[in-house]
Amino acid sequence: MSVNHVVISLIVSSCTIALIFLIRKVFRSQLSARWQYNLWFLLLVALTPVIIPNSFFDFGNLFVSGMNQRNEAVSSTLATQTPVFENANWVKDLTLSVSRYTPDAFPTILVSIWVVGMIVCALITLSAWLKIQQLKRTATVITNQEIIDLFEQCKKDVKITRHIVLAESKQVKSPMTFGVFTTYVVLPSHFDEWLSVNEMKYIFLHELMHKKNHDIVMNYVTVVYQLLYWFHPLVWLAFREMRVDREIACDVAVLNFLDKRNYAEYGHTIIKFLDKESRAGNVVLANQLNGSKKEVKKRIEKIASHKTESKLLQLKSTVIFSMMGVLVASQVLVGSALADDRSRYYFQDDRTIYEDLDNYFRGFEGSFVLYDLKADQYRIYNKAGSTQRVSPNSTYKIFLSLFGLEADVISSEDSLLKWDGIRYPYEQWNRDQDLFTAMRYSTNWYFNEVDKSISPDMIQVFLEQLNYGNYNTSGGVGQYWIESTLKISPVEQVQLLKAFYTNQFGFQENNIQTVKDSIRLSEKAGSILSGKTGTGAVNQKDVNGWFVGYVENEEGTYFFATNIQNEDYANGPTAAEITLSILKAKGLY
Secondary structure (H helix, E strand, C coil), X not given: CEHHHHHHHHHXXXXXXXXXXXXXXXXXXXXCHHHHHHHHHHHHHHHHHHHCCCCCCECCCCCEEEECCCCCECCCCCHHHCHHHCXXXXXXXXXXXXXXXXXXXXXXXXXXXXHHHHHHHXXXXXXXXXXXXXXXXXXXXXXXXXXXXXXXXXXXXXXXXXXXXXXXXXXXXXXXEECCCCEEEEEECCHHHCCCHHHHHHHHHHHHHHHHCCHHHHHHHHHHHHHHCCCCHHHHHHHHHHHHHHHHHHHHHHHCCCCHHHHHHHHHHHHHCCCCCCCCCCCCCCEECCCCHHHHHHHHHHHHCCCCCCHHHHHHHHHHHHHHHHHHHHHHHHHHHHHCCCCECCCCCCCCEEXXXXXXXXXXXXXXXXXXXXXCEEEEXXXXXXXXXXXXXXXXXXXXXXXXXXXXXXXXXXXXXXXXXCCCCCHHHCXXXXXXXXXXXCCHHHHHHHHHHCCHHHHHHHHHHHCCCCCCCCCCCCCCCCCCCCCECHHHHHHHHHHHHCCCCCCCHHHHHHHHHHCEEEEECCEEEEEEEEEEEECCEEEEEEEEEEEEECCEEEEEEEEEECCCEECHHHHHHHHHHHHHHCCCC
């Protein structure tokens, strides 16, 4: 999951919380107590996308600053240094390193802070849970038959048949209910000495309502979300209000069992426990009758103004909840769309053959995709890697050249651009360039000039027309394709090369042919190899290597894309060497 996804999800959750508070305030007289409480379940819907990641936090490429201002060269990028390339008309995969403002440890630090926060909250939760376990062991089961009979009658009234342990303890000062599998209702010791029979009945009904409404389970659910969102104050505020609304919903449910003349007595019973603190801990794993003065005041006001809920009120509540549900669902969908960094390409082809080529990729995370035009069949190594989008780096120059030709920035007859006089670390760059020399030496300044000469809007149109990866150019002119925002998968590289080769997009044929000529590399035994390497260098380390292209022979045309990654020496020449080894083994080149 990218930072973009997390940030937008947090915005969506915050907006949902604000919306719920607004709806509660505006429609408070149109919502029943139960439906007002139910609104908070919509918050769980908004919070859930963040904890179902596509992958773990991927902070890569967010802090790319563009070209290193010193134009530092990466020393290991000359393709001709590898014996495999001898006597071939290979391009030289010259590249510059981009730098990041933040150290590589930054993502780890952020995730570590989040994990540490969760651990601290988890320890607090564990402490509360252990106290509840101790309470279970030390509580005294009530044996007074009259009290047991009253409790059983209350269970019948609320239609609960499961066994519930009724106990008392010196550790509690307010009635509480806990336990998912074996439920306990625990009251303060000697409660029967200062509570009347009616007051005991009210307490039993209230606590049993928590059991009936599965509030105990919800305690644990909300605690899980609080652990994950420990850093989000609005989430803590929302869950606090949710607990108050839950108590009010239970109060109203109890009042529906009572005569009007008993409402005041029920309210006084709650007041008796005002500010009596439980020793079970601060994290709410149990439902308690007491609360703060502010919370109890709110409950008493609701009790005092209670009226039997009409069918019309229930209907209004249902409509409001449904409308709110649609709004929240819309927010989540829009948020998901905005947060989608399009980091993966969704590929499905029933005729694809998946191969094991591990021996060729030792020391690298890598993927290889081969497409046979005649057989219309893919052969893929590393299914997941083949659809993972990464920066295209210099392989993008194939299509940037085509864009430049189509936009008349350069032409097949005149593609010469004057050197700007800036000294670069490669002598081959420090001269005038045409498309063929620029492609051969992977001259960045040449392609940057082409990029700058085409309006950003036109570039975007071209990318979307080709459906080029995530077509995200927000990284800036001349930079978005170099370990930045534009990303593409190996499968898409192959699909685009096929579309380019067959001119499926209707570009001018002479422009297509010019680019084909510029990426032609070598010919051997009747087979012609064309392609482009690409190296992504970050902080002077080669982290991303590409080789994409196609082989033409009497048997047909075969399109390929190889991508390799690691922390230090994944570059284009190595990707090309791996590719040639695979093609040789397959008898293609």
